Amino acid sequence: MEIAKDCVVQFHYSLKNSNGVELETSHGGSPMAYLHGHNNVIPGLEEAMAGRNAGDTFSVTVPPEKGYGEFREGMLQRVPVKHLQGAKRWRPGMVAQVSTDKGPRAVRVVKVGRFMAEVDFNHPLAGQELTFDVEVVAVRAARSDEIAHGHAHGEGGHQH
Incomplete structure (x- = not known):
């Protein structure tokens, strides 16, 4: 077929x-x-x-x-660390999953604080x-x- x-x-x-x-x-x-x-x-x-x-x-x-898609500037966003899914401890460069109103989305962790993380919403690829x-x-x-x-x-x- x-x-x-x-x-x-x-x-x-x-x-x-x-x-x-x-x-x-x-x-x-x-x-x-x-x-x-x-x-x-x-x-x-x-x-x-x-x-x-x-x-x-x-x-x-x-x-x-x-x-x-093309890499787009301005896709950085701060999110609560507790919303990152896929690992217990986060480091810059890791890929996390977050829930959005359009379903789950892969994001790249840029910076991690105690309670908040800065993530890049461009797809990792x-x-x-x-x-x-x-x-x-x-x-x-x-x-x-x-x-x-x-x-x-x-x-x-x-x-x-």
Whole structure:
């Protein structure tokens, strides 16, 4: 089955920055799953997936505007340390998760005080050109509940 809108895609990937440094990989774990055509992965990766089939392997380099966006100045904000999720002790450079009115958001810790932290709301990968090495593991038609919810369910996808 060819990857198209309303397909659930399972894939393994390795993500590298423009210097070739591996930032993350799914190898050694379960493949990632997403519902194609529903903005569940960055645009540049989703575009590169279209038309592929299970068993395909490829590399794609994604510019910032089709990835996590350009780096924007003025995205610093002070938040209570107790609102940072992901660690017990915080240091500059660490990535935390905070809850916003638009859902959870990754932020980079810039400065930490006793009660307040200064965080950068740019995505930690904003402004970077990224290369994905991808192996498409499986492709199937989405179920009606997955389409209604806008995401894949089951292994590698969202668990309800």
